[in-house]
Amino acid sequence: MNPILVQDFLEISYRADLDLLVGRWLRPVELPEMQLGYQLLLDAAQVGSCRRWLLDVRRRQNTHQVGAHWMLTTWLPQLEPRLGGRTRLAYLLAPVYLRDEAADAAFPTLAYFADKPYVAERFTEENAAITWLSA
Numbered sequence: 001m002n003p004i005l006v007q008d009f010l011e012i013s014y015r016a017d018l019d020l021l022v023g024r025w026l027r028p029v030e031l032p033e034m035q036l037g038y039q040l041l042l043d044a045a046q047v048g049s050c051r052r053w054l055l056d057v058r059r060r061q062n063t064h065q066v067g068a069h070w071m072l073t074t075w076l077p078q079l080e081p082r083l084g085g086r087t088r089l090a091y092l093l094a095p096v097y098l099r100d101e102a103a104d105a106a107f108p109t110l111a112y113f114a115d116k117p118y119v120a121e122r123f124t125e126e127n128a129a130i131t132w133l134s135a
Helices: 031-048 065-083 094-101 100-107 124-134
Strands: 002-008 010-015 021-024 052-056 089-090 118-123
Touching: 002 031, 010 031, 021 031, 021 124, 031 052, 052 094, 052 124, 065 089, 065 118, 089 124
Parallel strands: 021 052, 052 089, 089 118
Antiparallel strands: 002 010, 010 021
16 A cells, blocks of 8 residues: 655555555644645545545544534535545544543534435544444
8 A cells, every 4th residue: 555645744545455545644733734634635535536534543633623613514515526425434543532522522423424425433443444434
């Protein structure tokens, strides 16, 4: 799996065997870098119409409220028009982040995604995330 794009804060690669876009955040980021990173991920996914993403945010730290708002109102609505179907986003987090109340408040519940052209879930193990993405 060779990287298709590397920034100092994000590495993007594609797993052809699973038809999976992988984004690995390499360090903590500020909001403008987070926004740029997600736009780069969407651009990379659009090339192959890839709608299954593994997002490794263990080194990035969790999104704050402003970043979560931007994702819900600006970025996520771009997925379906650009990728042509329901996108699955698996977030790989360090276990400590699942205990972060502010992060939990920023991440929508599973019910939020019921009628959306995208769905997201959080994981602490990569194999579990890949299994969910493949379902």
